[in-house]
Amino acid sequence: MENSPVPNPTKRQKRIDYRNADHHDALPQKKYYRQRAHANPFSDHRLSYPVSPDEMDWSDYFPAYFSKKRKLDDTAADAKEDEAEEGDTSAASDRPANPVTGIPLDTKKVEIADIGCGFGGLLISLAPTFPETLILGMEIRTQVTAYVQDRITALRNQSLAAKKEGTDGDGEAAAVPGGYQNIGIIRGNAMKFLPNFFERHQLSKMFFCFPDPHFKARKHKARIISPTLLAEYAYILRPGGIIYTITDVEDLHLWMAKHLEEHPMFERLGEQEQEEDVCVKIMRTDTEEGKKVARNKGSKWVACFRRVEEPV
Amino acid sequence: MPRHPVQALAVAPGPTPRIYAALAETVYCLSPSTFELVSQWTAPAAPLQGKPQPLKQDTKENEEEEADEEEEVAEEGATAEAADVVMTEASAPVVGKRKRSPSASNDAAPVNPEPAPTADKSKKTKRGGKKKKNTGVIPPKAYPNYIGHMLLVPGRNVLAVTTLEDKTLRLLSQDTLQVVKEWTLHKRPSSIALIDNDSTIVVGDKFGDVYSFTIPPPSGALPEDSADNKLLLGHVSMLTTLTTASSSSSSSSSSSDGSNGHGTAKHKKYIITADRDEHVRVTNHPLTHVIHGFCLGHTQFVSRLLVTSSNRLISGGGDDWLGVWDWQNTNLLQTVEVRSILEGLFSESELKHLVEKMKTYNRRRRRREDEDEENSLSIGVNNILEVEAGGRGKEVVVIFEGVPAILRFKCNSDGGLEYISSIPTPGPVLSSTSDGAKVYIGCDGDSESLICCIDFTNDQPSVEKIFNGHSIEGVEVEEGEVDAVNERLYTVEVLRKGFGGMLEDD
Numbered sequence: 001m002e003n004s005p006v007p008n009p010t011k012r013q014k015r016i017d018y019r020n021a022d023h024h025d026a027l028p029q030k031k032y033y034r035q036r037a038h039a040n041p042f043s044d045h046r047l048s049y050p051v052s053p054d055e056m057d058w059s060d061y062f063p064a065y066f067s068k069k070r071k072l073d074d075t076a077a078d079a080k081e082d083e084a085e086e087g088d089t090s091a092a093s094d095r096p097a098n099p100v101t102g103i104p105l106d107t108k109k110v111e112i113a114d115i116g117c118g119f120g121g122l123l124i125s126l127a128p129t130f131p132e133t134l135i136l137g138m139e140i141r142t143q144v145t146a147y148v149q150d151r152i153t154a155l156r157n158q159s160l161a162a163k164k165e166g167t168d169g170d171g172e173a174a175a176v177p178g179g180y181q182n183i184g185i186i187r188g189n190a191m192k193f194l195p196n197f198f199e200r201h202q203l204s205k206m207f208f209c210f211p212d213p214h215f216k217a218r219k220h221k222a223r224i225i226s227p228t229l230l231a232e233y234a235y236i237l238r239p240g241g242i243i244y245t246i247t248d249v250e251d252l253h254l255w256m257a258k259h260l261e262e263h264p265m266f267e268r269l270g271e272q273e274q275e276e277d278v279c280v281k282i283m284r285t286d287t288e289e290g291k292k293v294a295r296n297k298g299s300k301w302v303a304c305f306r307r308v309e310e311p312v
Numbered sequence: 313m314p315r316h317p318v319q320a321l322a323v324a325p326g327p328t329p330r331i332y333a334a335l336a337e338t339v340y341c342l343s344p345s346t347f348e349l350v351s352q353w354t355a356p357a358a359p360l361q362g363k364p365q366p367l368k369q370d371t372k373e374n375e376e377e378e379a380d381e382e383e384e385v386a387e388e389g390a391t392a393e394a395a396d397v398v399m400t401e402a403s404a405p406v407v408g409k410r411k412r413s414p415s416a417s418n419d420a421a422p423v424n425p426e427p428a429p430t431a432d433k434s435k436k437t438k439r440g441g442k443k444k445k446n447t448g449v450i451p452p453k454a455y456p457n458y459i460g461h462m463l464l465v466p467g468r469n470v471l472a473v474t475t476l477e478d479k480t481l482r483l484l485s486q487d488t489l490q491v492v493k494e495w496t497l498h499k500r501p502s503s504i505a506l507i508d509n510d511s512t513i514v515v516g517d518k519f520g521d522v523y524s525f526t527i528p529p530p531s532g533a534l535p536e537d538s539a540d541n542k543l544l545l546g547h548v549s550m551l552t553t554l555t556t557a558s559s560s561s562s563s564s565s566s567s568s569d570g571s572n573g574h575g576t577a578k579h580k581k582y583i584i585t586a587d588r589d590e591h592v593r594v595t596n597h598p599l600t601h602v603i604h605g606f607c608l609g610h611t612q613f614v615s616r617l618l619v620t621s622s623n624r625l626i627s628g629g630g631d632d633w634l635g636v637w638d639w640q641n642t643n644l645l646q647t648v649e650v651r652s653i654l655e656g657l658f659s660e661s662e663l664k665h666l667v668e669k670m671k672t673y674n675r676r677r678r679r680r681e682d683e684d685e686e687n688s689l690s691i692g693v694n695n696i697l698e699v700e701a702g703g704r705g706k707e708v709v710v711i712f713e714g715v716p717a718i719l720r721f722k723c724n725s726d727g728g729l730e731y732i733s734s735i736p737t738p739g740p741v742l743s744s745t746s747d748g749a750k751v752y753i754g755c756d757g758d759s760e761s762l763i764c765c766i767d768f769t770n771d772q773p774s775v776e777k778i779f780n781g782h783s784i785e786g787v788e789v790e791e792g793e794v795d796a797v798n799e800r801l802y803t804v805e806v807l808r809k810g811f812g813g814m815l816e817d818d
Contacts, residue, residue: 041548044809051590052608191548192589195606221519221548228521228546231595235603264601310602 019146025157030119033147038212039140041191041222049188053199058110061184062134064101065108100160101181110134110198114207115190115224118288120148122209123183124155125286129278131178133204136197137185145187155180191222191229194236201238205279208256210289213249225256227263234265237307242269246283246302248293253301266305274304314794316787317739318754318762319801322462322471323747324486331752331779332471333763334459334743336787336797339473341489342779349783353489355457358477458800461504463513468527472513474501476800481515481525495525495541507556507581507597516554516585520547522600544600549587552629552807556597557582557619559640584625584639586614588807592627594639605642609635613807618696621706624727628693628710630808636728646728650710650719655689657717657734663687670714673802675795690714692804697746698723702769707732709751709766711741713804718744718753718766720773735766737775742801756801762786 018032039045050056057069097104112130114122117137126135139145159179188197211224220226225245233243243266245256260266274280280302284290293300320334323344330350331342341350460474469486479501482494499517507514513525522544559580581597582604592607592614612630619625625639632651635644655663664687692713701707706723717736721729739757746752749768753775755761761777789797 051611052606195591195593196608200605221521221546226546227543229548231545231601231603234601264599311599 023154025154025161027154028147028150030147033143035141035143041140041189041224045140045189047188047193049193049196051196053195053197053202056197058184061136061186062110062181064098064103064179064181065105065134067096067105101179103181108134109202110136110184111203112136112205112207113138113190113194113198113203114209116140116208116211117148117185118210119144120151120185121286121288121291122207122283123148123185124151124180125282126279127178127180127183128176129282131182133182135183137183138188138190139185140187140189142187145185148185152180152183152185191224194232198236200235203237204241206233206237206241206243207279207283208243208245209283209287210247210293211245211252213247213252215251220255223252223255225259227259230259230263230265234263234307234310239307239309241307242277242279243305243307244279244283244302245304246287246290246300248289248298248300250299250301253303257303260303260305265308265310267308269304269306274302277304280304314757314789315759315762315781316789316797317756317801318743320459320462321743321745321752321754321763322464323745323750323752324464324471325747328487330486331763332462332464333754333784334462334473335784337457337459337475338785338787339459339462339471339484339489340784341487342783347779347783350487351489352784353473353484353491355459355475356478358455358457358475360454460501463504463506465506465513465527466510468510468530470527472504472527474504474515476500481513483527493528498523498541502551503553505554505556505583507583514544514554514556514583516551518550520549520551520587522546522551522554522583522585544583544597545585545593545595547585547587547589547591547593549589549591550807552586552588552613552615553617554583554585555617555619557584557594557623557625557639582639584617584619586617586627586629588613588809590614590629592617592625592637592639594642604640607635607637607639607642607644609644609647613809615804615807616693616696618698618708620698620708620723620727622723622727626696626708626729628696630690630692630805632691634693634696634710634729638727645726648721648729648731650712651689651691653719653731653734654691654712654715654717657715657736660687663689666714666716670802670805672795673714673798674806675799690805690808692807694741694804695744697744697751699746699751699768700749701773702749707768709744709746711744711753713802714740716740716755716757718751735773735775738764738777740802 015032018029057066059066059068111133112126112135114126114135114137117123117139120137123135123137137148139148156179159176163179186197208224212222214220214222237243243260245253245260247253247256257268261268269277284300284302285294290300316335318333318335322332324330324332329344331344333340333342338352338354340352342348343350455477457475457477460476461472463472464486465472465483470483470492471486471489473482473484474480474497475482479497479499480494481497481501481504483492484490485492497515497517498521499519501515502518503516505514506512507524511527513527514522515525516522524542524544525540559582583595583597583600584592585595586592590608590610590612592610594604594607596602596604607625607627610627610629610631614627614629616628617625619639623640624645625635625637627635627637633647633649636646636648637643638645658666667687667689670690693710694713695711697709697711699707699709704722708721708723708729710719710721712719716739717734718741719734720732722732724730737753737755738761739755741753742756743754744751751766751768753764753766755764758777760780761775762781763779764775765778766773766775
C-alpha cells in the first residue's frame with residue numbers, strides 16, 4: 001500500500017529535505033512522516049524479519065542492551081566465526097557492559113510488545129514506567145516507523161545530554177529513568193511474523209491500541225484480534241501475561257472482548273484490577289490515537305485479559 | 313493434441329485394489345490389474361463467479377469482488393476469495409459501511425438497501441480510479457471445476473475429494489464414486505489430511521485456516537453435529553500443506569496418502585501446518601488453541617510436509633534444501649541440499665531448456681526478481697513420499713515441480729536422509745501417491761504414460777509405463793488452452809514471493 005496514487009512532489013521533496021537535514025537531537029515533526037492509515041496485513045510488503053528468534057539481532061533496536069550479532073560483511077565464514085565467539089561469551093560468566101550506559105549486554109529480552117504502535121505515544125510513556133524492561137513497538141507502515149525511530153533516537157540523545165550535564169535539564173527527556181534505552185521500534189507484520197521475533201512465553205504484556213477496525217465482514221480475518229491469532233498470542237505470552245485492548249469503535253471492542261472471552265487461554269481482568277493497572281491509565285491518555293479520540297470527545301473501550309496456564 | 317495429464321492420484325489397497333486418477337474435472341476409478349474403468353465421476357460445474365443478483369448494488373459488489381479476486385489471490389493468499397458465505401452473513405449496515413473509512417462512520421451517505429443511483433455515484437468517486445472494471449457488466453466466467461485433492465479413508469470405503477472452483481469437499485463411495493456426503497468449504501482448499509483414527513478430515517485453505525469435518529459413521533445415522541466445518545486453527549498466510557502426527561515414537565502418522573492411523577488415545581495428537589511465509593507450525597489436537605511450537609528455519613515457502621515412520625518431519629518447499637526435524641522439540645536436525653543434485657542430473661543445455669520451460673508454466677505471472685540467474689533451476693517441492701523399499705528398509709521419494717526425475721533418499725536409523733539416486737521420469741511429475749513399495753506417478757508430456765509405476769522392491773527401481781489411458785475418455789488439451797491448463801497444474805513455484813501479482817500490477 002506504499003504506492004499512493006499521485007505523490008505531491010513539493011511535499012515529497014520537503015520530506016526528503018527534512019529527513020536529510022541534521023536536527024541536533026530535536027524531536028521529529030509528525031507532518032514529515034504522514035502515511036495513509038491502513039496497510040494490508042495479507043500482502044507481502046518488503047519486510048525484513050529473522051528466520052527465528054535465535055537469529056534476531058536486537059542490537060539495532062536496543063544498542064544499550066545488546067551486542068552486535070553479525071559483522072557487516074556477513075559471509076558464511078564470518079557467521080561461523082561469530083558463532084564460535086558467541087559460544088565463548090555465553091560461557092564467560094560476566095558479560096561485557098555497554099560503555100556508555102554501563103548496562104550489561106545480552107542479559108535481557110523484550111518483554112512488552114505494542115502491536116501496531118503507530119506514532120509511539122504509548123511506548124514513550126511506558127519507557128520510564130518500566131525502566132528495566134525492554135519494550136518493543138511494531139508498526140507496519142514505513143513512514144510511521146521512521147518517525148518513531150527518529151523520536152526515540154532524539155529522546156535518547158536528549159536524555160544522555162541531560163545526564164552528562166548533571167542537571168535536570170529542560171528537555172522532555174531529561175532525568176528520565178531508563179533514558180529511553182529500553183524502547184525500540186521495528187517495522188513488521190505482527191499478524192504474520194510474531195513467532196519469528198519472540199519465543200514461547202517470552203512476553204509479559206501485549207498492547208493492541210486502537211487497531212484498524214476492518215468493518216467489512218469479509219475483512220474480519222484482517223483484524224488483529226481473531227480466534228486463530230489468539231492462539232499465537234497465547235504462545236508467545238507467558239502464563240499470567242496480559243493482553244491490553246483499547247478502541248474507540250464499540251463494535252470492535254465487543255468483537256475483541258467476545259473472542260478473547262471465548263478463547264480458553266484467556267480470562268478477563270476484573271473491573272477493579274483493570275482500573276488499578278497503571279498501563280490502562282497510560283493506554284487511555286497517552287496513545288496518540290487516544291488523545292485524538294479525547295479531542296473529538298469520543299468514547300474509549302478497554303478490555304484486558306490474562307493468559308492462563310496451559311492445560312496439561 | 314496432447315492429453316491432459318493426471319493431476320491427482322490415490323490408491324486403495326485391499327482385496328479389490330483400485331487406482332483413482334483425476335483428470336481436470338473427472339475422477340476415474342480403475343482396476344490396477346486390467347486398467348479397466350470401474351466407475352467415474354465428474355464434478356458439477358461451479359457456480360459462475362459474480363452470480364447475477366436482482367439488486368443493482370449487489371451486482372456491483374460482486375463485480376468488484378471478482379475483479380479483486382484474481383489479484384488478491386495471486387498476491388496475498390486469497391484475501392478476497394469468494395466471500396459468498398460471509399457476504400450473506402453480513403447485514404445490510406455492514407455492506408453499506410464497507411465502502412467508507414472507519415472515521416467517517418458518522419457522515420452522510422445513508423445506509424440504504426434500495427438501489428440509489430446517487431449513492432452509487434458517490435461511492436465510485438470515492439474509490440477514485442482504484443478499480444478499472446467498475447463500469448459495464450462483466451460476463452461471468454466459467455472456470456472448470458478442477459479436482460484438487462483425493463484422499464482415501466481406510467475402513468470407511470470412501471474417497472474424500474475436493475474440488476477447487478466450487479470449493480467443496482465430497483465423500484464418494486469407493487467403488488461407484490457416488491456422492492455420499494458433501495460440505496461447502498469457506499475458501500479454496502489447499503491440503504487435506506485425516507486425524508482421530510481416520511474419523512475426521514482436516515482441510516487447510518488458501519486463507520490460512522484449517523477446518524475439521526467428521527466422517528459419518530458407516531452405521532448410517534449421519535449426525536449433523538458440531539464437528540462439521542469447525543475452525544481448528546489459522547495462519548495469516550496462505551496455508552500450503554498440512555499433516556497430522558502423534559507423539560508416539562512408533563509410527564502412527566496418517567499423512568495425506570492415508571496409509572495408517574491407529575495411534576492409541578494415550579499419545580498426544582498434533583496437526584502440523586505450513587505456510588507461504590516459511591512457517592511450519594505444530595498445533596495440539598484436539599486442543600487446537602494450544603500451539604506446541606514452530607519449526608523455523610526455512611527462508612522460502614514450505615510446500616510439502618511428511619512425517620516418516622521414524623516420526624521425523626521432512627519439510628520441503630522453495631529452499632535449496634529439505635529439512636529433517638525433530639518436530640516434537642522443533643529442532644532442525646539436518647538440511648539436505650538438493651540443488652546441486654538436481655542440477656547435476658542435466659547437461660548445461662538440458663538445464664537451460666528446463667529452466668526456460670519452467671518459466672512458461674505461469675505466463676500470466678511474472679517474476680520480479682532474480683531474472684539474471686538464467687541457468688538456475690527454481691526449486692519447488694511437489695511431493696514427499698515414504699516407501700517400503702523391500703529389504704532396504706524405508707526410502708523417501710521427493711518430487712520437484714517441473715523436473716522430469718525424482719530423487720530417492722535412504723532413511724537412516726537416526727531418521728536422517730541420505731541421497732541414493734535419481735529416477736528419470738517421462739516428464740515432470742504432477743501427481744503421485746505411494747502404496748507400500750510402489751509409487752504411482754502421473755507425468756506431463758508423454759501421452760503413452762498417463763500413469764506410471766515405480767516398484768521399490770527392485771534393486772534399481774525404474775519407471776514402468778503401466779497405463780496409457782486406453783479405457784478412459786480423458787481430456788485433450790487444445791493449443792490455446794495449454795497455458796491456462798499449465799497454470800492449474802503447476803502451482804508450487806507460484807508460492808514464491810516476488811512472483812505474485814498480475815502483469816499490470818507493478
